[in-house]
Amino acid sequence: MKKPRVLIVEDESSIAELIAVNLRHNGFEPIWSEDGASAQREIDAALPDLVLLDWMLPGQSGLALARQWRKDPRTKSMPIVMLTARGDEPDKVSGLDAGADDYITKPFSTQEMLARLRAVLRRRAPETVTERVEVGELVLDNATHRVTWQGTPLKVGPTEFKLLGYLMQHAERVHSRSQLLDKVWGDHVYIEERTVDVHVKRLRESLGTAAAMVETVRGAGYRLTSQVTV
Numbered sequence: 001m002k003k004p005r006v007l008i009v010e011d012e013s014s015i016a017e018l019i020a021v022n023l024r025h026n027g028f029e030p031i032w033s034e035d036g037a038s039a040q041r042e043i044d045a046a047l048p049d050l051v052l053l054d055w056m057l058p059g060q061s062g063l064a065l066a067r068q069w070r071k072d073p074r075t076k077s078m079p080i081v082m083l084t085a086r087g088d089e090p091d092k093v094s095g096l097d098a099g100a101d102d103y104i105t106k107p108f109s110t111q112e113m114l115a116r117l118r119a120v121l122r123r124r125a126p127e128t129v130t131e132r133v134e135v136g137e138l139v140l141d142n143a144t145h146r147v148t149w150q151g152t153p154l155k156v157g158p159t160e161f162k163l164l165g166y167l168m169q170h171a172e173r174v175h176s177r178s179q180l181l182d183k184v185w186g187d188h189v190y191i192e193e194r195t196v197d198v199h200v201k202r203l204r205e206s207l208g209t210a211a212a213m214v215e216t217v218r219g220a221g222y223r224l225t226s227q228v229t230v
């Protein structure tokens with residue numbers, strides 16, 4: 001199994017280092033940012049599986065960062081655990097209001113931190129792939145890895161199969177290229193958004209007469225829809 005990547009956003013290097021060592025020893029892959037700007041760069045490059053976000057940071061506070069990430073469609077559902085030195089209730093509540101999934105009050109034990117991170121990751125586990133999805137007369141079967149259109153099997157490459165599966169499970173919704181990279185390709189550090197276009201083109205070729213079901217939404221991305229005449 002892939003190690004969960006945890007982005008630690010913490011300006012105090014001694015604390016960040018201690019957390020990173022503990023995470024590494026317990027099967028996580030930690031990365032460290034000292035402030036909001038460098039955290040944003042890490043996130044732009046690749047979405048982490050979880051962000052451990054300190055409340056008190058130079059420049060933008062952890063709270064402001066959490067709010068900002070919750071507003072951005074790309075980071076909207078990125079798990080965030082706040083680190084706070086303040087133990088009082090109102091602060092915790094505003095942390096959760098800002099969109100944090102949980103909070104840990106400093107000082108904390110390694111065991112407590114790991115338990116909380118694992119709990120958040122479990123809750124945010126990627127949706128399990130449905131065995132069989134149908135949209136109109138298009139059917140995708142994950143068990144047999146087959147796609148049929150009006151009962152006729154279609155030849156679909158492995159990446160196009162994943163892409164189609166995702167689009168079918170979220171039919172009628174528009175997905176940006178960046179969202180598709182996150183959901184279909186996962187970690188996309190070295191993948192350009194144009195790659196999505198290439199695979200959409202191949203997918204349409206594989207779909208033949210059903211190609212029109214994959215719509216380009218100008219300026220927004222792609223959508224799979226049954227609301228077309230094919």
Ligand code: CA
Nearest residue numbers: 011054056057
């Ligand atoms: Ca701090």
